[in-house]
């Protein structure tokens with residue numbers, strides 16, 4: 001792959017229910033993300049970290065916590081991700097919590113619209129992140145980004161990409177889901193979001209799951225991966241704020257990443273919700289770097305390089 005990747009750190013936990021994801025970008029750098037990517041022949045531009053408002057740690061207002069601050073961080077993220085795409089680079093957004101997927105994916109969707117490219121979004125997560133201010137039990141916006149991107153949310157957020165909705169539910173494939181709130185579940189079914197939950201992966205296997213999730217793409221498809229580290233089983237990835245037992249194992253996660261790499265279509269990536277305050281000697285960051293390497297074509301097995 002002869003591609004320039006750009007790292008954009010977004011050090012905030014403004015949409016999360018626990019503090020600490022703001023330290024995620026540094027933990028990934030400390031875990032050796034840059035040399036790991038360089039080791040695969042990629043040129044890496046580290047754009048440093050974006051800046052934005054502090055986390056005031058307030059209760060929800062009309063069902064949203066920290067909405068003005070969430071908007072500011074996402075606007076900055078949108079602009080930074082869009083600028084890298086416009087420069088022909090492959091942006092890697094290092095969160096930060098998952099509310100930042102709003103800024104990142106709205107930028108990717110805008111760029112795809114302008115370029116006439118098709119978009120596919122893989123949402124690797126324990127949660128559907130499809131809450132609204134009426135459905136949410138907590139008001140934390142990191143539980144709402146997919147709904148916001150599909151046009152359900154406050155005006156200030158749904159309009160960040162310039163076009164509402166930023167994406168249609170049909171472009172999304174969710175993988176690894178195992179914790180969905182009651183009202184959220186009904187809403188996910190209502191809009192027809194395609195979800196490969198853990199029961200599906202248990203029964204059908206990761207290979208079949210990924211074949212379907214990656215199906216019907218063509219060379220004109222831009223593949224965006226939004227990787228919430230809580231996707232992984234907490235046994236191997238304890239460093240997240242919202243652990244849910246029963247996630248993909250190390251090998252299942254590797255296979256997932258390797259099959260994405262095999263498509264050759266990866267165009268942008270989010271790595272979010274890594275929380276060093278809850279980690280054990282940075283092991284979750286080390287694992288995330290290992291998996292990101294696989295996303296960019298490291299084969300852990302005895303395959304010849306393509």
Ligand SMILES: [Mn+2]
Nearest residue numbers: 098125129228
């Ligand atoms: Mn998430």
